[in-house]
Amino acid sequence: MKWRSAYGAGPWHLVGLAACFAVAGYAATRVVGAGILIGFAVWFIGAVILHDLVLWPLYSVADGVLRRGVVRTRPPRRRPAVVNHVRVPVALSGLLLLVWFPLVLGRSEGNYRSAVGLSTSPYFARWLFVALALFVVSGVIYAVRWWAAGRSDH
Amino acid sequence: MTKQPFRSEGGTYLIRAHTGGAPAGPFLPGFWRSPLRGPWLTSVFGLVLLVGLIIVAVTGLLSYAAYQPRLPGNDTTPGKGLLGFYLFDWPTNPAWMYRITQGAHVILGLTLVPVLLAKLWSVIPKLFDWPPVRSPAQAMERASLVLLVGGAVFQFVTGILNIQLFYVFPFSFYPAHLYGAWIFLAALALHVALRLPKAIRAARSRSLRQELRTRLADTRPEPPDPDGLVAAEPAPPTMSRRGMLGFVGGGSALMFGLSVGQTLDGPLRRTALLAPHGRVYGPGPNDFQVNKTAAGLGVTAADAGDAWRLTVAGAKQVRLSRADLLAMPLHTYALPIACVEGWSTEQVWTGVRLADLALLAGIPPGAAELTARSLQRFGYFGQASFSVRQVADPRSLLALRVNGADLSLDHGFPARIIVPNAPGVHNTKWVRELAYRRESR
Numbered sequence: 001m002k003w004r005s006a007y008g009a010g011p012w013h014l015v016g017l018a019a020c021f022a023v024a025g026y027a028a029t030r031v032v033g034a035g036i037l038i039g040f041a042v043w044f045i046g047a048v049i050l051h052d053l054v055l056w057p058l059y060s061v062a063d064g065v066l067r068r069g070v071v072r073t074r075p076p077r078r079r080p081a082v083v084n085h086v087r088v089p090v091a092l093s094g095l096l097l098l099v100w101f102p103l104v105l106g107r108s109e110g111n112y113r114s115a116v117g118l119s120t121s122p123y124f125a126r127w128l129f130v131a132l133a134l135f136v137v138s139g140v141i142y143a144v145r146w147w148a149a150g151r152s153d154h
Numbered sequence: 155m156t157k158q159p160f161r162s163e164g165g166t167y168l169i170r171a172h173t174g175g176a177p178a179g180p181f182l183p184g185f186w187r188s189p190l191r192g193p194w195l196t197s198v199f200g201l202v203l204l205v206g207l208i209i210v211a212v213t214g215l216l217s218y219a220a221y222q223p224r225l226p227g228n229d230t231t232p233g234k235g236l237l238g239f240y241l242f243d244w245p246t247n248p249a250w251m252y253r254i255t256q257g258a259h260v261i262l263g264l265t266l267v268p269v270l271l272a273k274l275w276s277v278i279p280k281l282f283d284w285p286p287v288r289s290p291a292q293a294m295e296r297a298s299l300v301l302l303v304g305g306a307v308f309q310f311v312t313g314i315l316n317i318q319l320f321y322v323f324p325f326s327f328y329p330a331h332l333y334g335a336w337i338f339l340a341a342l343a344l345h346v347a348l349r350l351p352k353a354i355r356a357a358r359s360r361s362l363r364q365e366l367r368t369r370l371a372d373t374r375p376e377p378p379d380p381d382g383l384v385a386a387e388p389a390p391p392t393m394s395r396r397g398m399l400g401f402v403g404g405g406s407a408l409m410f411g412l413s414v415g416q417t418l419d420g421p422l423r424r425t426a427l428l429a430p431h432g433r434v435y436g437p438g439p440n441d442f443q444v445n446k447t448a449a450g451l452g453v454t455a456a457d458a459g460d461a462w463r464l465t466v467a468g469a470k471q472v473r474l475s476r477a478d479l480l481a482m483p484l485h486t487y488a489l490p491i492a493c494v495e496g497w498s499t500e501q502v503w504t505g506v507r508l509a510d511l512a513l514l515a516g517i518p519p520g521a522a523e524l525t526a527r528s529l530q531r532f533g534y535f536g537q538a539s540f541s542v543r544q545v546a547d548p549r550s551l552l553a554l555r556v557n558g559a560d561l562s563l564d565h566g567f568p569a570r571i572i573v574p575n576a577p578g579v580h581n582t583k584w585v586r587e588l589a590y591r592r593e594s595r
Binding site: 024034048056091096100112126 | 234341
């Protein structure tokens with residue numbers, strides 16, 4: 001009991017942590033051996049910062065703005081809410097851009113052309129096409145729900 | 155209409171000071187308003203991610219073994235030390251295995267991006283836990299979470315940038331992605347050991363079938379939990395739990411559907427709208443995916459012209475022209491090229507068996523290892539080494555023709571290697587030398 005109150009968990013907790021840090025520490029020595037420690041560490045810690053302190057705040061604020069913007073155009077009672085029909089296509093096209101921006105925005109054009117023998121230029125139109133399709137599908141589903149909600153009123 | 159529903163995360167960062175001793179903003183429990191966050195939702199994302207990441211990790215480690223790093227010149231991470239403990243002689247059967255495992259590694263990784271983002275969203279209040287340290291155990295566990303979150307995002311980001319040939323990272327991809335994987339897996343194993351029982355309990359706390367039938371109007375927050383994932387002052391929901399699952403699952407379906415085509419042949423390949431190597435070149439015999447053009451690696455038509463000779467070295471040495479090779483027994487096999495970047499395609503190759511060329515070099519195929527060297531002037535993988543098993547497989551070819559036509563320059567004319575189940579980059583193009591030797595073991 002003394003151990004638990006001083007440490008905050010059982011002894012196996014510490015054994016597990018020690019094993020985790022031992023393996024991670026050994027892998028870190030291999031990173032040092034490969035001569036890439038600084039760049040690796042910057043990108044590794046940068047990955048945490050990128051997600052927790054850049055990406056998450058950005059999409060949270062964007063979602064808040066979107067919700068307040070959409071709610072101002074609140075539909076009449078008993079009609080379905082608009083919010084998710086904007087939120088989902090915005091988020092999904094944003095996700096595709098987040099993952100594929102080097103192709104969509106032509107950022108890897110030089111390497112890509114030298115390797116593949118083709119240009120990255122079609123990717124922007126493809127992304128735009130998928131994004132538009134997402135908005136159209138979302139809009140059609142909304143129209144159907146609107147119509148169905150109206151029918152169930154009668 | 156009250157203002158209450160609109161005071162929500164992202165909308166209100168400046169919350170008035172509180173008396174709890176914590177600074178304002180996300181460090182206050184009242185900041186977190188989502189009515190969907192809770193142990194059940196987190197456990198669903200976590201368990202899906204766990205199954206998916208195990209497959210991604212195993213296929214990734216298999217890919218490392220597929221490079222046969224114990225053969226001369228093949229190891230891209232020569233300092234790996236104990237982290238190469240599991241390596242084994244890579245088989246040539248089934249020929250499509252690497253196509254499946256590496257396709258799964260890349261496509262499943264892409265598919266899991268929305269699940270990873272959702273999982274991190276579901277637990278982000280824990281990042282702002284106050285007080286930040288309650289005990290030595292908790293402090294060390296939080297340090298391990300830096301390895302977990304950093305490792306996950308690092309692995310996904312480096313992999314995703316690498317398959318798009320966007321080499322902005324200040325290190326070679328191979329050591330960074332391999333050692334990053336071991337750091338991530340160490341933290342993941344600990345996280346699973348510490349949290350799996352709790353995750354299973356949480357997953358059982360609600361019925362998935364029931365959740366899939368629950369509409370927005372009937373969506374209620376999960377009961378308060380000791381970890382504080384459930385909001386203390388939840389806002390009214392704007393999305394049901396099934397809506398959330400559909401949202402994340404839809405994101406995964408989209409990632410999958412727009413990239414899986416680059417692992418397929420036939421008309422479905424055109425569905426790979428957002429994948430780097432699902433391109434269509436035309437209808438001809440050589441119109442399939444190129445990865446590394448001749449121009450990109452400094453190989454000219456003159457290098458590969460009539461003056462080209464293949465050096466076959468071993469116990470004795472011979473030099474062969476393309477006509478000499480075409481006069482040897484030719485064999486035709488349908489074999490896939492499967493790239494570490496996740497794309498693959500099966501084509502019909504015609505050429506001379508590597509085993510027959512071993513005999514010309516004076517080494518019996520059952521004892522011959524091989525290093526193939528390319529004309530290429532730049533870039534990695536100007537050579538690749540093959541095991542006895544790979545050389546002896548009757549389908550292992552020095553290919554001269556593909557789909558009934560001469561190889562194009564971009565596909566390796568005058569001659570290229572095709573070895574069943576080998577990673578694509580080992581199928582050396584523009585071969586100038588085949589150096590055979592007796593097995594070193």
